[in-house]
Amino acid sequence: MPPPRVNKKPKNESTPNDNTGTLDDPLKFLDQDYQELKKSCITNQKRFVDDKFPPESSSIDPKNKLKLDLDQIEWLRPSKIVSDPQIIVQGVSRFDYSQGSYLGNCWFLASVGALTFQKDIMDQVMPADQSFGKDYAGIFHFRFWRFGKWIDVVIDDKLPTIDGKLVFVLSKTSNEFWPALLEKAYAKVCGSYADMDAGRVSEALLDFTGGVHVCLELEKPAIDLWNLMDRAAKTKALMACGSHQGETSENVLPNGIVQGHAYTVTGVFKVTCQEKPVRLVRVLNPWGRGEWNGAWSDKSSLWNKVSEKEQTKCRSLANDGEFWMSMEDFTKNFEDTDICCLRPDFLDSSSKCIWTTTHYNGIWESGTTAGGCINNKGSSYINA
Structure with a gap:
């Protein structure tokens, strides 16, 4: 296999502020500012509806891969599903949820199970400044690490249901909604719920932690x-x-x-x-x-x-x-x-060294050593 190379910087790319993309100052995914959007909703006495990931069939399965009857889907806010919705009930636990039957995203939920053990990391992914109580406006946000930067992902809380029950991840406590909201935010980053159907645990683990x-x-x-x-x-x-x-x-x-x-x-x-x-x-x-x-x-x-x-x-x-x-x-x-x-x-249990990180930004180019699927070892080095 040819040796890897650092891809050249894309033309006309501006150099971002080094302080952006951190946990303290994450990039705004799709240029949506959580605080500004929430403030606008409260001022106008409206609940947020996300036009970048709308409560429509296109956000679930645009190419009909799941073979789900999308006409049965009704998007409901948690307050329309139960009388007393909560984000978290008695703490976050790996036993809070179970995988839904319509989506093969065990890789994502297995990563979520690991995430529940680490409160500090969980608090990074799911900021604590949100609830269904005071200043509720139907808007929530989550943070993921993508390609070397932390991003802040905004969603509305309209969730896909059939007969009043959640279609995808299921909460074992009926009025607890952090699993469904987290899953929706990740689906938005992926492109749709269907784009979460099959994947690698490593992808979600890295997106949760960097x-x-x-x-x-x-x-x-x-x-x-x-x-x-x-x-x-x-x-x-x-x-x-x-x-x-x-x-x-x-x-x-x-x-x-x-x-x-x-x-x-x-x-x-x-x-x-x-x-x-x-x-x-x-x-x-x-x-x-x-x-x-x-x-x-x-x-x-x-x-x-x-x-x-x-x-x-x-x-x-x-x-x-x-x-x-x-x-x-x-x-x-x-x-x-x-x-x-x-x-x-x-x-190395005996190691006392201090680890540091270095980032190299670049682009994939056809015919280069960007790297394709590891399952095709004979052609992966040409991005095929």
Whole structure:
């Protein structure tokens, strides 16, 4: 493969202010200013309707990829769905939501599950200065990291429903709407809801953090993967994993694992079973149901061989999509794991160096080494 090169600066491109695109001063996506739009709505006593991502079929599925009957869709504000809408009810949790049946965005929701563990990062993505209470104007905003810059994305709160129920991500608490609003903001950045149908966990993890991403293949890990994941968890990294592809999309195996599916890695832990250490990994299915039923699963008899203290700390019998499995079963049943963090300190437990970042701005050009799909290794270097 030819060596990579730094693409030249596009002609007539002005140099942006170095202070823009930061968390303190994010770029305004599609030139929409949240504060100005909200102020205008309050002054005119109107609720915001987003003309850049309108509550219409074009925002859901412009090319009819989802095969959804768009004539059934009714866009409703949360106050028309429930009597007491809230953004967050009793804190943000990975158990707040489950994936909708019309959209294959498990990759996005697996990343959201990882995001819920890191309050500081969650607060960056979902600013706290908004609610359905005082100064409510039907407008909300979220922040994502895109191509080296933080952007502020404005949305209205009209959500697609059928028979009064949300079409896509579902909240397990009926009056909690942060998952649906976050999903809508990300759909706007992607172009439509349908453009979120299939994707890579790494994309959303990076968009949530602007961090450093590492993808590790699990078939023959060349490192002590469990210890690496343990260090990553302790440094507050976001982690996810993907199962092997099957002959059909999202086929559920007899052991409960869904093929071709993204999961959140929610923990690593070591227990003592019959005086021997066992390394475990905890995994969450973004469907909010459907679990591994093998060794160390919720109802596995192996839990009876560990101390009550460890059982209390780890074991749960709830059918919530989350389960434990041994590291050996984890590497057999999953194809790869994604780790994303603000600094890659976890890669070397003895490292004391300070990481810095450098950005190179450029453009993709036909026939250059911009890079195409990694699945086509023979032609990816010519952007094909």
